[in-house]
Amino acid sequence: MNFNFLSPVSEEVLSHNATLSAQALGKKIRIHSKTEGIPELDGVQLAIIGVLEHRNDVNYTGQSFGLETIRTSLYSLFPGNWNTTMADLGDILPGDSVEDTYYALKTTISLLIEKKIIPIILGGSQDLTYANYRAYDTMAPMVNIVNVDSNFDLGDVSIEMKNNSFLGKIILEQPYNLFNYSAIGYQTYFNSQEEIDLMEKLYFEAYRLGEVSNKLNLVEPVMRDAHIVSIDLKSVRASELGDNQKYSPNGFDGKEICAIARYAGISNKVSSFGIYEFKPTKALDTTPMLISQMIWYFIEGVNCRVNDDDFAKEDQHQKFNVLIDDDELIFYKSIKSGRWWIEIPFLPNVNNKLKKHALLPCTHEDYMEASHGKIPERWYKAYKKNSF
Known part of the structure; x- marks a missing residue:
């Protein structure tokens, strides 16, 4: 398979992985390295892809970033009683243009889904969800997206797409593959009344933060009907995150966002899962560990999937x-x-x-x-x- 867009996991992460316990998750993952190349994917059910693209972030100021801290945190965790095989395929580097990065991500996700491998996408700005959605163009007649976010991300479609306006482009651009869009954890004061009215007019689903926090199992049937799950770290409250990541005093706590990730994993229909808007810092930071635990719970959910939707029987x-x-x-x-x-x-x-x-x-x-x-x-x- 052609995965030319992917660069290997860094030597820094591999060196750290070598020091870990033989039972650690990092020792159970097939890793794309400079010396070994892309790992064998036969039998793999889940694959991590980093995407180092955030030029369409409305707050982009030219800085670059990496995902090493997330990988070292994730690799150091211990797996559950799992029967799934995982791979870390490394990173998609920023292309000459943002559209080049979208193409690389779309192509890579398509290849994985065709092979029945669930990509776990680490970003990068959340407009990458658009490329994830376009990967389904030739595979699914209609697609359901669940966005765990404080904002709807409808935006102004008359201007260039940004990380706060990708949904508008998904809705209005051909081919029209979007059947349902669900927003989980939105906060009213971050969304204009026009956007709230449009969500109602399109019969999309929107669940306020308080509604979900009070009754977390509302998320389960919504996730069960999703193909694509996109989580914006801005949905998590500031006290749970490192200094560089803080956005709002209100949001999901660590336990809630991990439970939501697990509901996504349990869904038989979810075939791609992304966590976006990571903003690394050199200071001691809890954010990479929270992301790692969200990934852990998603994998745990995948291992708990039950084939209960064969209505022919x-x-x-x-x-x-x-x-x-x-x-x-x-x-x-x-x-x-x-x-x-x-x-x-x-x-x-x-x-x-x-x-x-x-x-x-x-x-x-x-x-x-x-x-x-x-x-x-x-x-x-x-x-x-x-x-x-």
């Missing part, structure tokens, strides 16, 4: 019918995992977008509310989105 699910006014809602519960889905009906004479989205992940609470006459909001938005 009728004996593996219980079916529940709920009548609300003139609507019949049909729920399914997995006997194996206890997880729930709700059916989205096909609409006659409509250019239906839901060929592969007829069953929407939901919660037991959604079923209970429907039983008391309340239509679940996720069902309503998916139904309306499929109507126009």
Whole structure:
């Protein structure tokens, strides 16, 4: 396979790895090194890719950065009782233009997904999510993106795309592959009323920080329906991060962001996962260790995946019918995992977008509310989105 865009993991990281315990995660990972080249990928299920690109950060001032501190932190952790094989493919260096970097990332992700390897992308500015999305152009008819962020990142599409406006470009640029976009942990005062109204108009999902913090399991069905998960470190509160990374006094704490990463890993559908907006510093910094633990929990989630969504086998699910006014809602519960889905009906004479989205992940609470006459909001938005 052609991975010419990737530069090897630095000698500094490899030297540190050599000093670690034989049980450390760094000793279990196949690493792209200068001497050994790209590792053998047969049997690999997860691959780390660094992307040293942040020229489209609205605050970019010309500085370069590296990911060595994240790698040394991650390698020093101990793996769980896992059965997945991992690789670290090194870094994509900034191209002559930002578009060159996008092309390199898009191509690399496409190659990995075709090989059924989940890329774990470390950035870099969050506009790299756009290149991640474009990697699906030839592979998935419709794509769902979950963005864990304090901002929606819709931005002004009439000007050049930046890390705070990549979603607008995803929505408006052909080919139109985006089916659903979900924002987790947004903070109202960081988003204009026009953006909030547009999210509603497009029937996208938006969950406020307080809503998610009060009920973290809201994230699970949203992640279960995602192909791409993009986490902006600005969603994490300042007290959890190093001095160079601080953004807002409000945000997720370390435990919450790791739980969210684990929910992303558990999802059978998530096929790429990215953590963005890392800003390294030479001072003692907790940020690389937090990112490492987020990656650890994502891997833990992947190892806990359960094949519970084969609806062709009728004996593996219980079916529940709920009548609300003139609507019949049909729920399914997995006997194996206890997880729930709700059916989205096909609409006659409509250019239906839901060929592969007829069953929407939901919660037991959604079923209970429907039983008391309340239509679940996720069902309503998916139904309306499929109507126009």
